[in-house]
Amino acid sequence: MIEGATIADDPRDPATVSPEVAFDGPRGRLSWLLIRNLLLNFATLGIYRFWAKTHVRRFFWRHTNLLGERLEYTGTGGELFIGFLIVMAVLVPLIGAATLAQLFVAHFAVQFLVPAVLFLLTPVAIYRMWRYRFSRTLWRGVRFGLDGSSLRYAALWLGLGALTIVTLGLATPWRRVVTTRYLLGNARFGRTELSLDVRGGRLFLSWLAVPAVLAAVLAALAAANASAFGSLMEVLRDAPNVEDALTRRRLRAAAGEFRWSLLLLLVLPLAAFVRYRAVELRYLLDNLRAGKARLRSELRTGFFVAVHLAGWTATSLIVIGLPILLVIIAVIAGTEGNAGAWLIGLGIFGAILIILLEPAYTLFVEVTVLAHVCRTLAIENPAALDDTVQSSAAPLRRGEGLADALDIGGF
Numbered sequence: 001m002i003e004g005a006t007i008a009d010d011p012r013d014p015a016t017v018s019p020e021v022a023f024d025g026p027r028g029r030l031s032w033l034l035i036r037n038l039l040l041n042f043a044t045l046g047i048y049r050f051w052a053k054t055h056v057r058r059f060f061w062r063h064t065n066l067l068g069e070r071l072e073y074t075g076t077g078g079e080l081f082i083g084f085l086i087v088m089a090v091l092v093p094l095i096g097a098a099t100l101a102q103l104f105v106a107h108f109a110v111q112f113l114v115p116a117v118l119f120l121l122t123p124v125a126i127y128r129m130w131r132y133r134f135s136r137t138l139w140r141g142v143r144f145g146l147d148g149s150s151l152r153y154a155a156l157w158l159g160l161g162a163l164t165i166v167t168l169g170l171a172t173p174w175r176r177v178v179t180t181r182y183l184l185g186n187a188r189f190g191r192t193e194l195s196l197d198v199r200g201g202r203l204f205l206s207w208l209a210v211p212a213v214l215a216a217v218l219a220a221l222a223a224a225n226a227s228a229f230g231s232l233m234e235v236l237r238d239a240p241n242v243e244d245a246l247t248r249r250r251l252r253a254a255a256g257e258f259r260w261s262l263l264l265l266l267v268l269p270l271a272a273f274v275r276y277r278a279v280e281l282r283y284l285l286d287n288l289r290a291g292k293a294r295l296r297s298e299l300r301t302g303f304f305v306a307v308h309l310a311g312w313t314a315t316s317l318i319v320i321g322l323p324i325l326l327v328i329i330a331v332i333a334g335t336e337g338n339a340g341a342w343l344i345g346l347g348i349f350g351a352i353l354i355i356l357l358e359p360a361y362t363l364f365v366e367v368t369v370l371a372h373v374c375r376t377l378a379i380e381n382p383a384a385l386d387d388t389v390q391s392s393a394a395p396l397r398r399g400e401g402l403a404d405a406l407d408i409g410g411f
Contacts, residue, residue: 020067022374027367034363050078055077057073071139074136074138120158124153127148131150147187174201177284181198184288196284197287275304281304282297282299291388293379293384293385296379307368307372311361
């Protein structure tokens with residue numbers, strides 16, 4: 001069952017529950033698609049990214065199988081590109097005007113004008129992004145859709161975001177649940193409305209573990225390094241001029257007292273956060289309905305956490321370890337007089353490796369998690385979906401312009 005959620009015992013009748021939800025996308029084919037997208041993005045200075053997104057979405061959609069039939073994505077790269085151009089035609093003059101205001105108006109608040117406008121537009125972009133994606137998703141030839149108001153969603157997103165800041169993060173479950181409930185509560189499959197009967201309070205205890213673990217780890221780090229902090233503060237108090245040779249030696253000595261290995265404990269609050277996201281995802285999926293049909297999720301939190309931590313650990317080792325490796329090799333090569341050549345070659349190799357991080361993360365983390373989420377899903381009362389008919393609402397004519405302009409939403 002769901003941690004932090006109280007759901008009535010529900011003995012499932014095998015006749016009414018179907019396990020036929022699966023993702024079967026081959027990694028080899030996706031690897032080639034992602035590498036090709038990288039090369040074409042580079043060759044077109046990023047313009048191809050709209051078509052790259054479309055090809056990746058078609059791959060994921062058509063390899064997602066529900067009750068023996070696959071999803072279909074009908075969006076095009078041209079729609080995304082035109083939507084982006086329309087939004088940029090509006091945003092560029094606004095940003096230009098705000099930049100000029102920063103040059104001629106001395107008040108410090110003007111300096112935050114552009115970031116503030118972009119931040120306020122973010123929830124609008126998120127909602128319109130999902131509206132477009134729903135409108136381009138078909139199953140059994142029936143189109144999904146998203147009604148509701150992007151401004152209403154923005155008000156919820158911003159208001160609950162402010163509440164989360166005021167409560168030092170404690171309102172996070174309510175922010176995430178309420179905004180997701182509004183979005184999915186306005187979604188539909190043809191003329192069948194989707195609904196999400198969830199409450200933020202059901203997730204509060206699961207979320208509370210995150211700040212609790214973080215506080216415990218920070219307290220342990222502070223206690224273990226109390227003497228080192230004391231030595232450091234004593235040096236800074238006695239000799240504020242850090243350019244002095246004696247002061248630098250004392251600073252190095254104080255830094256040497258720190259138990260740096262204990263920083264590995266920071267993986268614990270990270271694991272607690274990932275676990276919360278797994279619990280949250282399972283709770284949301286387990287309460288999502290389309291008419292009388294309902295999803296049921298048996299997602300395993302341990303598997304979810306392990307896959308994400310493995311992916312993040314590998315990424316961190318590359319991002320942090322690679323520069324250290326470059327320095328070590330450069331020092332060794334410097335004794336032979338060819339450090340420059342080594343640094344250039346390894347720098348190019350490192351840049352290529354970092355560029356490949358995103359597709360590698362997609363291949364080994366996102367695909368693995370998606371396959372597990374699908375494999376642990378069941379559709380209760382799937383026969384209720386048989387009578388769904390196409391909605392008469394016209395699909396959107398343009399793409400995710402604002403989301404693309406703000407670089408929101410991944411693929």
